[in-house]
Amino acid sequence: MTDSPALKGDAADVIIIGGGIIGAACADELASRGLHVLVLDCQRPAATAAGMGHLVVLDHSEAELALGEYSVRAWRELAAQMPEDCAMRTNGTMWLACNEEEMAEAERKQVALSAYGLSCQLLTGAELARAEPSLRPGLLGALKVSGDGILYAPNAARWLLQRQGRRITRRQAEAVELQGNRVRLASGEWLQAPAVVLASGIYARELCPDLPLQAKKGHLLITDRYPAQITHTLVELGYVTSAHKGNGPSVAFNVQQRPTGQLFIGSSRQFDNHNPDIDAAMLGRMLRRAMDFLPGLGEMNGIRSWTGFRSASPDGQPLIGEHPHQPGLWLAVGHEGLGVTTAPGTAHLLAAQMLRTQPPLDLQPYLPQRFIGAHTHA
Amino acid sequence: MPELSIDGLPHRFVPGTTVAAALMSSGDRCSRTSVSGQRRAPLCGMGICQECRVNIDGMRRLACQTLCRDGMQVETRP
């Protein structure tokens, strides 16, 4: 935080642009530490409403594992307080191995996650079939990560924005220009605060074009309500390998069963595509992949499909910290597919920097200057 | 006379009868249970409202656009 205290004419102690899961988590954390927060949201369709709400610890890097473990643990601690409509369930993730290469990856992952204290367990093909009888026979095995979960992110965001009472003010408004800690709204009005946090996900580059963020389009589909078919969130280990293999369009199996009984099916990735329309061929590919793993899915009815855009940084980690060239502007962007997972951790790391308290994790891997360059002032 | 089963209850029908018409004269005369637990019955009769979604021989189908068949198994509480 800059040294200047809130001035008369400041709209709040902190203005947060974006009321999705990241903005909401940051608002909640800052308000809990006594700050008055103004959250601006223009209600454009975005990732919090579109995504799968999967709380999943990934470990493509140490930084990803550290942030994910910390943050999913924070979600579990919040669980008891969350209202029922947030539909939080700690149902675990089952990482599925189809072949020896994927089984080796499961074993490697088990070691890496266990070292971080996560409860995870390797399953043989037979054990997997007993745990998830809807899966096709012949899978080699799986890694079960018990502490992962699912939740309904739009309601979780709403809850986080409401539970600190009057310390958080929400305003439906569109930010159209950003200069450090000053924001211009579509109405022409300028707002300022000692700190402004940019947490508008896929729209962040509109206000800050130097952000190195790329959109990755994804498809999702949800079915009608059915009796329980699966317990854990099922994800193929091919997800990990294909997600990082080249820039071509790809699909990977990812299915959860919502508390409503609806099966929620993903996932796909397309780069350099900002068209929100359904790509029929990609949808078909994604569903065919899903049927490969869950043959019974074929007979179930899909009722709705939609797309969403993940906002990805070049190294796959979010940018959390002060903008090196714009004092007073703080960034909480670039979460790719892990926005919901890492929202509490993002909020804690941001708040620690803003209030100069001890951060819970090493900050370096998430600092904006790794892309945007060093501070230009002392 | 041909017969189908609705939630386990046998029901005779005249050929050409829709499953919706059949279930509206059988059992509690409803086709599904809503999200908040209310029983619902066919509404629009023309395949739009989705209130008549039932399981027919294991598949989720619209009763108002499906003709009864001898031996069909219909479930309104799948």
Next chain:
Amino acid sequence: MTEHVDLLIIGAGPAGMAAALAAAPRGLNIAVLDDNPLPGGQIWRDGPQAQVPQQAREMRAQLQQLGNVRVHSGCKVIALAGPKRLLLEDAARGWVLSYDTLILCTGARERLLPFPGWTLPGVTGAGGLQALIKGGLPVANERIVIAGSGPLLLASSATAQKHGAQVVRIAEQAPLAAVAGFAAGLWRWPNKAIQAITLGSAVYRTSAHVLAALGRDRLEAVRVKVGDKVEELACERLACGFGLVPNVEIASALGCAVRDQAVVVDDWQASSVADHYAAGECTGFGGSELALVEGRIAGLAAIGARDEARKLWAERRRWQGFADRLNTAFRLDPALRTLAQPDTVVCRCEDVRHADLVEHGNWSHAKLATRCGMGACQGRICSTAAQTLFGWAPPQLRPPFSPARISTLACLDEGDVV
């Protein structure tokens, strides 16, 4: 597996059948898709308690005999699978069909508006009740209240009475002057005069609308406002519908211009997209006679028989006049917007109440915040209602256009192209 046809017609009601019969003599490979078990659409719906008119039976028989026309009944359009390619589904399979020319005859659905108790078993649409009775629903000795708006109330009443029901009230929301004026003009259209007679029925009331459906587990009574008075009528069924709304979802997805919720067509029944025509109720409500002549024009235009098509323009004008009078007479009273109470369910699929919706400015915001419209009907019922209640524009559909099996949707992956 992909099939190909020269001419694809969606809908086998009067318009679709007329289009197929008009185009067939050219010898093209023609497919007609329809989502009901038998051809006929709504007005010529067949069933154990249906009275299909002579003309309809003849047209169906003719279609059946044509070797170059194939009718796919029980078939829904699920998605666009590429340029001039559609993903279809019936009970047995999902498949892709490609075409050179398309005629949309997707008809119309009833406008169903929420009011207290409308989710009770025993409540149906007005056209809905007629369809269900034709499909075999027994109504003998049942007391029925029919409400809403439009000539469909009379047709529904006639069907119910024919099968032994006692219609205790027909509550038309339009005022007497409007309805009487419409009836008086019916002499110009001889077949319609028969329906006019029933306007003199003892139970028919104008400026009347339902207030609430009453009952615990199912309908037991209906509260109706007739002018300034309120009456409560014990009954077994309430059949309530407020006119018809064209089914324009597929047209819209194909990029056809739609205005005031109707597909825009020119004198040749051509839409704004090349090689795509539309006819019948989906271009605006007008009754079966208008649908027949529009379908015939579209079929002729689709095969390039323009001179023959032009000869039908006068007949179409005549029936369009009837349609215009009808739409003017039965305009909806704005008071109908206030029927829904705060805890009246508006989205029946997800049980979202009026009070939950009212604070949002548009359909998109309401959907995100409440899940209204995210259920199986994909907003068809509730977004149509929301248009009347809040003035919100209805959304464009994404695939699947109807709930469809995952195995069907997987066909979009192009792995199945023959």
